[in-house]
Amino acid sequence: MERNIRLYPWFQACRNLLFWQAVWFLYFQKELTAAEAILLAAIYDIGTSALEVPSGYLSDLIGRRITLILAMMANVVGCLLIGLGDSFYVFALAQIMLGAGTAFTSGTDHALLYDSLLEQGEESQVARHEARAWRYTFAGLAVSAFAGGLMSLHSIETAFLASALAAAVALILATMLREPSPTADQTDALPPLQQTAAIFRRLRDRALAWLFALAVGKYVLSHVPFVFGQPFINEALGTIGFAAETPLVSGTVVAAMMLISVAAGWLALPLAHMLGAAGIFLFALAMQVGLIALLALTVHPAAITLLLLRMVPEALTWPMFLAAVQPKLQSGYRATYLSLQSLIGRIILAGTLLVAGLAVPDFGTLQHSTLQTILLSYFAAGAILLVVLGLTTRFLKNE
Numbered sequence: 001m002e003r004n005i006r007l008y009p010w011f012q013a014c015r016n017l018l019f020w021q022a023v024w025f026l027y028f029q030k031e032l033t034a035a036e037a038i039l040l041a042a043i044y045d046i047g048t049s050a051l052e053v054p055s056g057y058l059s060d061l062i063g064r065r066i067t068l069i070l071a072m073m074a075n076v077v078g079c080l081l082i083g084l085g086d087s088f089y090v091f092a093l094a095q096i097m098l099g100a101g102t103a104f105t106s107g108t109d110h111a112l113l114y115d116s117l118l119e120q121g122e123e124s125q126v127a128r129h130e131a132r133a134w135r136y137t138f139a140g141l142a143v144s145a146f147a148g149g150l151m152s153l154h155s156i157e158t159a160f161l162a163s164a165l166a167a168a169v170a171l172i173l174a175t176m177l178r179e180p181s182p183t184a185d186q187t188d189a190l191p192p193l194q195q196t197a198a199i200f201r202r203l204r205d206r207a208l209a210w211l212f213a214l215a216v217g218k219y220v221l222s223h224v225p226f227v228f229g230q231p232f233i234n235e236a237l238g239t240i241g242f243a244a245e246t247p248l249v250s251g252t253v254v255a256a257m258m259l260i261s262v263a264a265g266w267l268a269l270p271l272a273h274m275l276g277a278a279g280i281f282l283f284a285l286a287m288q289v290g291l292i293a294l295l296a297l298t299v300h301p302a303a304i305t306l307l308l309l310r311m312v313p314e315a316l317t318w319p320m321f322l323a324a325v326q327p328k329l330q331s332g333y334r335a336t337y338l339s340l341q342s343l344i345g346r347i348i349l350a351g352t353l354l355v356a357g358l359a360v361p362d363f364g365t366l367q368h369s370t371l372q373t374i375l376l377s378y379f380a381a382g383a384i385l386l387v388v389l390g391l392t393t394r395f396l397k398n399e
Helices: 002-015 024-031 034-062 064-084 088-105 108-120 123-154 156-175 192-202 206-238 243-297 301-309 312-328 331-359 368-391
Strands: none
Touching: 002 064, 002 108, 002 123, 002 156, 024 034, 024 156, 024 206, 024 243, 034 064, 034 088, 034 108, 034 206, 034 331, 064 088, 064 108, 064 156, 088 108, 108 123, 108 312, 108 331, 123 156, 123 243, 123 312, 192 331, 206 243, 206 301, 206 312, 206 331, 206 368, 243 301, 243 312, 243 368, 331 368
C-alpha cells in the first residue's frame, strides 16, 4: 500500500501528459470540418458514458489495478489511431478508445488511493494526498501542453504519438501497483443494476445529493472552455492576423493555465478552511459560470488570458470534494458511485455537444457569432444551477 501511495501522483502525472490537449480541435477542424470536430468531441463523451458505470462496477468487482491497466492500454491505442489515421471513422474509433480509457480510470484511481490509505489506517489524509496528486497532474498537463503546441507547429500528428508514448509509461506504472485487500462490503458487491439502484437510494442523503449535483454541473461547465477554447483562440488571433500561430499560443495558454492551477492547488486547503465547504464549492462554480459569460461577450485577443483560469475551480475544490464524498461511500460501490457521477455529466455534455454540432454550418471554421450563441446557452444553464445550489447550502451545512 505504501508503494501505491508513492506511485499514485507519478501515475497521475504520466497519464496526463496529453501533448494533444491544446491542438486536438484544430487538428480535427483542419482534417475535417468544425461541425465534425464538435461531433468527435461528443463521440468521445458518448464512448466514455457507455463504459462509465460498467467500468466502475468492474473496478469494484475485480480490482483497481487491472482496471487501470486496461485504461492505459485503451489510451495508447486511441492516441496511435489519431496520430496515424486520416478519416472521420478512424478518428471516431480513436475517440471511443480514449473515452474507454477515461471511463476505466474515472473513479478507479481515486478509489485505489482511498482503499490504500484505508488499509494503512490513514484515510483521514486523503485530501492531502489528492491535493499532492492534483499538483502532479497539472504539472504534467502544463509541460505537455506547451511541448505539444511546439510540436504541432511542425506536425500535429506528432503530439498524438508523443501522448501514446506517455500513456505507455503510465501503463508500466499501473502494472507496478498492488491491489488493496478487499473489505467485507467490497466482496459483497451487488449485481450491476442493483448496485446502481443502491447508489441512487444513497442519494436520499441530502448532502450527498447536493455534492452530486455540484460535481455534475462543474464537470459540464469545465469542459465548455476545453472544447471551444481552441476555436475561440483561433478567432481572436484572426482579428489581428495571427491565426497561423494558434497551435503555439493554444499550447502556451494551456501550459500557463495548468501552472496557475498548480499554484491554486496550494491554496485549496487554506481557502477551504477560510470559506467553508459550501463557500469554496460555490465560489468555484461561480468562476466557471463567469468565465463562460466573458468568453461569450468578446472576441478580443486580450480575452485569451481568461482561459488561464479554466482549471482553477477544479484545483480549489476536487481534493475537498473527494474528502467530503468518499467517507459516505462503501468500498463495494465507491468506484461505481464516482463513475455514475461522471456518467451523468458526460451524458449531459455529449447531448449538448451533439445539438451544437448539428447547429453549426457543415463547412469551414467555427465563427464567433455561432460560438457566442453556444456559450450563452451554457452560461444560462450554469447560472440557474448556481442559484439553486446557493439556495440549498443548508443541505450541506446540516450534515
